[in-house]
Amino acid sequence: MDAEQAEVRVLEAEVQALKRALEELPAPAAATARVRAEERRDLFMFFRSLHFFVEWCEYRKRTFKHFKEKYPAAVRLPEGASSSCMHIRSTSQPGFELVIVWQMHIDEEGQVLPKLDLLTQVPQRALELDQEGAVAAAPRSFRALLGALGVEAALDSLLRLLCAEEPAARSAAPE
Template sequence: MQRNTLERCEDAISSLKQELQELKKKYEENQREIAFLSRPNIKKALESFNEQGSSDDNTDMKAIEEKLVHCDQERWFLKEVTGIQLTAYLKKREKKTKEAITYSHILVGRCIFISFVVMFKTLEEQTEKCQVIHINIYTDCEDNSELMKLISRTHKSLNLLGFFRSLSTFAEWCEYRQSTFFQFMDTYPQEVGLTPLSDYMILMNPDLPWCELILVWKIIIRDDGVVIPVLDLLPKMPEQAMALDKTGVMKNAGVNFKTLLHAVGLQEAIENLIQSFCMKRSSD
């Protein structure tokens, strides 16, 4: 009886620790988003929309309520399917002619861990044809070169739908990469080293502190918007040690890893790599 009680207490403690970790992660994400939205250029744009408000005077509250319910359903569906969560949408009329109306829009949201603000203009013709005529995108990941290249291409192509498709896939791959890295770090804390939000992890053998393997995992966004993962294995060791590698084990590590990757898959390839390189001498 005492053992069962102890196990239940341990399960409860473990559950609380996990909940605290999730709350901490959510808090950090919210703080990042607040800091991102507080940037002067973004804050100024949002305030200008709020000050001017909508240019449409005639409102039907019942119709608006029905639209809000529908929007909530669509927003939930969008988040479930793409990982994109919209937190605000603002729209105002800029210019009206006999042929068309120009609108300005602001979308504020988050795609998994990436906060974004998308400002764009549309030209809506009387024939109900609508086209995007200007886009300006901001994210809180401006140090990511692949994401910045995607944004730059979107500014030129005006392909807003393509941007969100690529962003969703890119964020999913980044999240999967990070969870995979941390999974191996938790399993092999002495053999795997990580830097937060990095695109590489370091494999070490405690018996060979001067020798490391660096697993680089890039996530590339091609010009056509397709997102692909690219993995490589780089040896790091003194030149004197490399000279002693007569059979070329370290020199050919990258090629051999890619062969293993295609043969057994990502998780198994990394597991085999850790077992053979990081723990071989410890088990001998």
């Protein structure tokens, strides 16, 4: 095999790897990146966006997996480690659940930006007792926490809060 044939085989392998990577992307993200690259006739932007999109997806996967291992009783990943959402159940208050939705957004310049949102699932009785509006303010407060602490520290803070022991169990613990 000469050098030219070897180069062709390497390129074919790279094209196949790219096809596999594109198949794993959510349809809207892949379409957005492709359309922007076509509009601007900028193949470099497409590959840069694809690269960072995959990097963010891998980071999300590692982060969710880490918290699933650290808090197995509280964390549920409905679509496995590659899930775009993580469900967090309170270990001390049945019915309290938070859902972290982590998506990637590709802007006009091809930059990939993570977008994390918090959804709450709280028993009706708790909502009735929530006179301060803490449940309604939770998504906004979570975004502020993300800005102050970063993704991992914000998620860890949330999980520690929901996985805290009940007050009676803490006061009964030896000092």
